[in-house]
Amino acid sequence: MAMKTYLQALNDALRQEMERDPDVFILGEDVGQFGGCFGVTQGLFKQFGEARVKDTPITESAIIGAATGAAATGLRPVCEIMFVDFIGVCMDQLFNQAAKMRYMFGGKAKIPMVLRAPQGAGIGAAAQHSQSLEAWFLHMPGVKVAMPSTPEDAKGLLITAIRDDNPVIFLEHKMLYGIEGEVPDEAIAMPFGQAAIRREGRDVTIVATSKMAHTALEAAETLAADGISAEVIDPRTISPLDTQAIVDSVKKTHSLIVAHEAVKTGGVGAEIAAQVAEAAFDYLDAPIIRIGAPFTPVPFSVPLEQAFIPSAADIVKAARRLRG
Amino acid sequence: MAMKTYLQALNDALRQEMERDPDVFILGEDVGQFGGCFGVTQGLFKQFGEARVKDTPITESAIIGAATGAAATGLRPVCEIMFVDFIGVCMDQLFNQAAKMRYMFGGKAKIPMVLRAPQGAGIGAAAQHSQSLEAWFLHMPGVKVAMPSTPEDAKGLLITAIRDDNPVIFLEHKMLYGIEGEVPDEAIAMPFGQAAIRREGRDVTIVATSKMAHTALEAAETLAADGISAEVIDPRTISPLDTQAIVDSVKKTHSLIVAHEAVKTGGVGAEIAAQVAEAAFDYLDAPIIRIGAPFTPVPFSVPLEQAFIPSAADIVKAARRLRG
């Protein structure tokens, strides 16, 4: 174990998996000598050379297609889409090709590829460079979706993603790259579909994804001072989703808040709320409250962007409302 | 009023709006002499000529971009994407450009365009020609989303869509093109955000979109024979969504089923369930049940495709479960 940033943890995972398996390679824009727009692939070009760390032109459809075709013929590509916001130029290759190929072919293909992309607001990058789009990927049979919130998870989940025989969409939060935490030195795969209970509590369950898991912990701290004991659950992967852990928690706390940074309407919070409203209805003592961004594109200016990103105060208010 | 098919109703709306407003024009693949893949634009090329009914190459990004640019500079384009499944090749032009342009420009542009596309399974067209993708569009600030289920709504909502100053995604269900119903002869705009109560009932609320509204009515018929009185609500537009009508109904029936043809996980049903689980929690006597397609691509073979499409029996079973 050592203290590492989320970014270093990702870099570790890539390096160790590439050392372990010669079929693993990286492709994307500026992932080579430049080291990736946020630096995640730093040093890999030097270590593995340009055959395994491949700079591409600006051509996201061709990137995902190249990954898909290479995966279908036996390699294990890890491609980077520089910002998840660019998914719109290449969505077809992802959702109609990579995601469906196995099914359409009657189970006769494997597509072991990873699509890494940073999400999220907070750096003033405005409407086309700040989105959180996981809800689209949740609604996409054939892919898995990981959203690590800690350095340890970043490493463990990326290792699992690379070893998985299906397309995995791996969503990093750009505001988390710099956070530090303990990370195992070895390459330990962290299972998909197992939520982390970030904090135990009795009174209210807060399910929060990605960076919002940190916001939820902050809120839990404030709530504790009020005498409200919040349980914070981080699903870690939303597809598969650990519904059981959420339901178990709700059975204990009898109330649920779901928080994410994506736009609230049609977000992943809706799915989680709906699952609980079906599976644990009888245990609920209060309405399910969702916290998410307002129904707008991400605005540029700092005060607007800050108003866009759900805050700990929003969660605290919701929890108080539930108790009140 | 006259009996017309859903398809004729759409065609009527296009023709009347083009007669009324010279700024309205059509573009898309095979929309000209061919009349559109499903025949929706039949006859318009002959009446309005190729300046106003424009056949494009196979170039969806350029189609949506052309519509966006033309709309931003004052025209009112109606573009056809032949199957909604093709949205993946042009999603960027829709969600990062058309949808966000007004906001990014600080309110200084209007984008009065319509994107028409057929959705849905039922003709054995398999995984890339049968999807229902409205959940993606629901999660997209800046656009409105209509899903007509009757010939009258098809006409009225399309007229409203064309007159709206925002991008409207207009989702037709390909299995509904042939259904008949009374349609007003005049061009009457039907307001967005007003659900239709297709059948009044006391015991359970069934919210069902597009073709599923018909399936829900079928289910309600069966349930009536059991002594269960179901209220069937068709939202007509999901963005804006008439939450009030749904909540009002739930306050009366104390239970909710949401049904759609899209894959259940992450579908629009989740949003509706979540809204009700927050806004009408205290009125609910039972879990909210969602009916949607299983978490798979759309399979080709008839028995598989039929198993994919949610049925009246599924709704009936859910209603009985709620009552049981």
Added chain:
Amino acid sequence: MSIDKEKMIQMFATMTRIRQFETKLQEFFAAGKIPGFVHLYIGEEAVATGACATLRDQDYITSTHRGHGHLIAKGGDLKRMMAEIFGKRTGYCKGKGGSMHIADVELGILGANGIVGGGGPIANGAALASKYRGNDRVVVCFFGDGASNQGTTQEALNLASAWRLPVVFVNENNGYGISCPTCKSMAVADIADRAAAYDIPGVVVDGNDVTAVYEAVGEAVKRARTGDGPSLIECKTYRWRGHFEGDACVYRDDCELEDWVKKDPIPRFEKKLQAEGILSVEKAEAIRKAIAAELDAAIAFAEQSPLPEASEILEDVYA
């Protein structure tokens, strides 16, 4: 390039097999026996046949919505193809894919594709794997004239050329994308001219002349295999049937079709083989009969095979 006699006869047989297969499908579709869309390859047989005849078993192809010809030419099994098109569990995709998604990864067939322009990026991926591994497998990417306007195709051409990938882009220019004639969808007369945008060879060839296709594609395959990168071969041809079965073809003149029927690639090649003494009338007849029998067996197989059970729907989503 001289083509050995055995290969010539094989190519004749392949074209005949495609023609017979498609003609049967036409009947079955008309009789309501096939669900979904069917896009027939009748009239274009020389393209798939000539192109695939240049390939080795381990080489790859990516196909299109109009894929039956490509699949047959790459060695696809008629039984499993027919069963798939009928939606049977014994089909290539267990009935999950249908006509537009037939694949046989073991035979190097990386799928028909329902998305116009969908195949190019994937073809690059297979070619990249070949280069990565240092084996010399080549990929043929079939795409239509309409598909050449799709951004994914153009990106695929660019990446293949920037990376010198072993891909041969075989354009089937049949004059139309559904109802849209090429003269309305693009300003260039020859799609091969687009090769200039990527600094790769661009060749126009008579797509109804199977040996011409074989030679042009063969040259490109050789280039690709030896590391000289991709090529674009445009094969001018024509589809006899509507875009899909059921299309009334209001957008084109009958006389255009008649002209092209005169250029039917199969009798043309048959006559040539006869003239050169490679194929006798009897041998040709025997080939036709053998294929008809093979096809009958495929049809019987497909008809007798079971449909999938509803419960199978959840299988094969994930590995």
Added chain:
Amino acid sequence: MSIDKEKMIQMFATMTRIRQFETKLQEFFAAGKIPGFVHLYIGEEAVATGACATLRDQDYITSTHRGHGHLIAKGGDLKRMMAEIFGKRTGYCKGKGGSMHIADVELGILGANGIVGGGGPIANGAALASKYRGNDRVVVCFFGDGASNQGTTQEALNLASAWRLPVVFVNENNGYGISCPTCKSMAVADIADRAAAYDIPGVVVDGNDVTAVYEAVGEAVKRARTGDGPSLIECKTYRWRGHFEGDACVYRDDCELEDWVKKDPIPRFEKKLQAEGILSVEKAEAIRKAIAAELDAAIAFAEQSPLPEASEILEDVYA
């Protein structure tokens, strides 16, 4: 084409205005005064200036992530630009857009764009509107060398040529897409060669020579305005700064930059104007001073303007 003196002086002023504006931004960014990404246009001023100088007020442009130069050249107001980049409510987009989304539809500026290749399809739309209405407005679509590999750009070129739309595609080939040199992203040496794929004129021009840009784009604008369709003008140039402020430029040699700094388009043009007796040393200095004053006023305006209120977030989503 002979350029009148007034226009020459205007072009000198525009280039100077862009240079001063960008140089200030460089300082402000370093001082932490600007949120988000800033992509500077220093070194490329002749392209936007020469291209926009051929346009009328009612004509349109679409821009890119590196948009300040285009906007200034099309007449953008420095005050509102600066305020927007500072995230102020008085900015062009009320602080909602920032550097990458500045637009002024009334001035024909259809937006900077954060998506590489995003502008081409939209440019076609404005051109289509012009053709539809029968007015003769022309659209200039700026795009980078990197953007020329994006499918949306290629689709836009194709549709514009198939429909003979009045668009001039002005390629700014500054040698890199972030860290990727053009020689790695494409096999062609000249992006202008890509015009052949659409049968439109393709011209290479020295992008650091404002009159050469003016002439080549002017020719293309004339063609477009008279109904002869689109052109592709490639302007070879160089960005002096990193891709965005903060980029250490590990991917290129300092001597490359030095060579290009020697080709600085502004002193080069200034000398020419002096030699031709069009612009005196004093006049040039006066222009620089006036622009500096204008810029100071813009900065003061931006600094003194209020930030938006959080409550404004919900406005402007829908019309």
